[in-house]
Amino acid sequence: QVQLQESGPRLVKPSGTLSLTCAVSDGSISSRSWWSWVRQPPGKGLEWIGEVDDSGVTKYSPSLMSRITVSVDKPKSQFSLKLNSVSAADTATYYCVRHHSFSFDVWGQGTEVTVSS
Amino acid sequence: QSALTQPASVSGSPGQSITISCTGTSSDVGGYNYVAWYQQHPGRAPKLMIFDVINRPSGAPNRFSGSKSGNTASLTIYGLQVEDEADYYCSSYTTSKSYVFGTGTKVTVL
Numbered sequence: 487q488v489q490l491q492e493s494g495p496r497l498v499k500p501s502g503t504l505s506l507t508c509a510v511s512d513g514s515i516s517s518r519s520w521w522s523w524v525r526q527p528p529g530k531g532l533e534w535i536g537e538v539d540d541s542g543v544t545k546y547s548p549s550l551m552s553r554i555t556v557s558v559d560k561p562k563s564q565f566s567l568k569l570n571s572v573s574a575a576d577t578a579t580y581y582c583v584r585h586h587s588f589s590f591d592v593w594g595q596g597t598e599v600t601v602s603s
Numbered sequence: 604q605s606a607l608t609q610p611a612s613v614s615g616s617p618g619q620s621i622t623i624s625c626t627g628t629s630s631d632v633g634g635y636n637y638v639a640w641y642q643q644h645p646g647r648a649p650k651l652m653i654f655d656v657i658n659r660p661s662g663a664p665n666r667f668s669g670s671k672s673g674n675t676a677s678l679t680i681y682g683l684q685v686e687d688e689a690d691y692y693c694s695s696y697t698t699s700k701s702y703v704f705g706t707g708t709k710v711t712v713l
Contacts, residue, residue, distance in 0.1 A: 524704075532649065532694075534694075534701060587658075588654070588696040588702075589651055591660055593648035
């Protein structure tokens with residue numbers, strides 16, 4: 487069973503860039519799958535951020551697309567998220583996830599990111 | 604893209620059945636058979652319970668059942684068990700080639 491693990495800074499300064507990486511455990515990032523980022527602010531619901539496939543094709547949330555970049559690194563079996571111009575509203579637990587059909591079947595454990603000076 | 608609408612809370616006694624609704628528009632729930640349901644226990648990552656409206660992934664108990672009518676999808680839990688107490692979220696693919704989640708429903712087992 488594939489496992490996903492998020493990594494990156496837990497604290498980001500306002501107006502800075504949030505950068506996270508997701509390691510895919512069994513090298514299956516080249517299996518013609520899509521890989522997404524989903525976030526959840528404290529005490530709130532889930533929000534889809536964006537996705538990338540193994541060839542680097544991306545799709546982004548309309549509300550975030552001006553600030554985000556999602557990319558894939560197949561040799562390293564990982565994919566990444568960059569979110570620019572962050573504010574306190576971007577404080578959340580960020581999950582990397584694998585797609586199954588048009589749903590998300592494998593989730594990382596999540597990483598809490600706080601935007602604060 | 605507005606979040607799909609779910610009831611804030613639903614409760615039931617062990618053994619009973621409960622249903623959670625998820626209302627969207629013709630641009631998401633009503634436009635595709637790509638509705639999924641997730642269970643999330645406190646402090647844990649969500650777990651996929653239903654995909655493509657009606658299908659259960661391996662590992663999801665068969666007491667979980669999904670359906671859809673028009674712009675509203677539903678998740679029914681038959682024979683409610685104590686371990687079913689959790690937050691539940693629906694999601695749908697959209698005409699914007701993006702995904703939208705529901706507002707979330709807290710299920711309480713009385």
